[in-house]
Amino acid sequence: MSSDDTPQQPPKDSTPDAEHESFVDYMPPALRPWLRLMRADRPIGTWLLLLPCWWGLALGAATPLPRYSDLASLLFFTMLMAVGAFVMRAAGCIYNDIVDRDIDAKVARTANRPLASGRVSLTGAWALLVALSLIGLLVLIQFNLTAILTGLAALGLVAAYPFMKRITWWPQAWLGLTFNWGVLVGYAAVTGTLGWPAFLLWGAGIFWTLGYDTIYAHQDKEDDALIGVKSTALRLGERTQAWLVRFYTATVILAAIAGRLAGMNFWFFLLLVAPMAHFSWQIWRLKTDDPATCLKLFKSNRDAGLIMLGALLAGLF
Template identity: 60%
Template sequence: MTNPSAAQNQATPDAIPNSWVDRAPDTVKPYLRLMRADRPIGVWLLLIPCWWGLALGNLALANAGSAGGLIALWHGVLFVIGAYVMRAAGCTYNDIVDQDIDAKVERTALRPIPAGAVSVKQAWMLLVALSLIGLVVLLQFNRTAIITGLSALALVAAYPFMKRITYWPQAWLGLTFNWGALVGFAAANGALRPEAFAIYAAGFFWTLSYDTIYAHMDKDDDILIGVKSAALKLGANTKPWIGVFVSIALILFGLAGVLIGASLAFFIGLLPAAAHFFWQWRKLDINDGHKCLTLFKSNRDAGLLLLLAPLCELAARLI
């Protein structure tokens, strides 16, 4: 078994080297690692769909002759806080459920729970604290946004078990991680409209793409311990399917623009994201773990580039 005192000073292989977490006091370092504070990409991937929905919801307000103004900026900040704590809560819950599996996988064996640096009881206490902070953030929004946010709890609770029963846990993650697009739209607009569901569906296929790339890093261990993933299901056919997934994501994002009555500015704003996805697809080598990790992390940029479309439309309407 891993020595807990040594484990608390060791990051997992895919963490950012020499991050601020490495300089934190030893008493809190395991908890920060449990929260994935040294791996911020997950916060971005949870946050960005919230911003998509927020921007699109403000476009819908503009169509109705209203404007979000400073409240939209305040909502954007709330989503930063909410995404950070809820991603941390999700990772903590995932590690509680997966502790036995994580102990058998080289990349995850040093996570705080299987390494013995944090007990399961301590992890549950952290999870409750983080969830309460997330609830306080959610309660700052309108009734529709609050109900929409709370309705995601079943998806979150079921996610860690999906890799045990289906080859498509990445699809379940897509349903879960992009729920913020609906919450963001509802926070801005006070209601859910077809364009909100279009952008949510776009996020689903985006997540299906990037998390399948990520899953190729673990495929050998997954086979060994008997869990499933889209990487194992698609195998050598992964690359063409990644092309299909990102193409559908772009089409659905464009559909959201059509439904909102967007001008040409919206669709021009999609071009940088399309170029980025093409670059990802060209560079993808499913047998190169380092390249898979690099491309997975590049989806922060992909998501922000997709955000350009509604922002360009908002800017065009202000000019």
């Protein structure tokens, strides 16, 4: 076979933690930087934002007097939240890249991001951010007033997040507050109110995020130390695995209490063994000085979140 007959591979200009050969690699070249700016080639972030929304829906459906829990409404809310999670995660990533563009240019894993590398202009990034935010608003206003107001209340958390690594060793905790806000929105969408079950499951999500994002942060710890930004990976260091035990144990305990208050049945509590087993596997496999292993374990939290969702759904019947 001549060189002209050799199959052409799509160009690889994505960051190391992007999905290999994602659909973005086959899109027109002019679109690829914009899709990568939205992290369309990295679906794990959308999953980690979406799953707490679905947790909140399931928890709300278990409450004694849910107001909007007929099957048609729940399916509609499920689809709305999938759209909302995709566009708002994309908007959040763009905002984060706008704020961090100078830092990203100094970090090996992020130096090739579209803004940091100059393939997307700052004006263009702001325009796309506004467009995605408007789509997210259109999704949000499909819910009841309590859910709408709850969703809007998250904007302050989102706006502050990129600055947390400059002022605290625990930016992962702030990410947990932000990324799991969907629990509250989902619960409010079903019940028309908020309550202790929702707040406790939100807390479970916060500890879950502390675990998985600490694992993720170990990929960047050397660069972070050099440029002077902070993370739980740097703070916890060799104690990371011991802290992961605490974080993930708190996740399961708070989820169990939330389920008990919401009226979940026996199957929910029995099946909580499954996410705990998954978390134990993560802790056992973790090698904090191996970026590839850290990335693999971080991405496995999509499965952990789906397992928790399965336990919540089982608790409804």
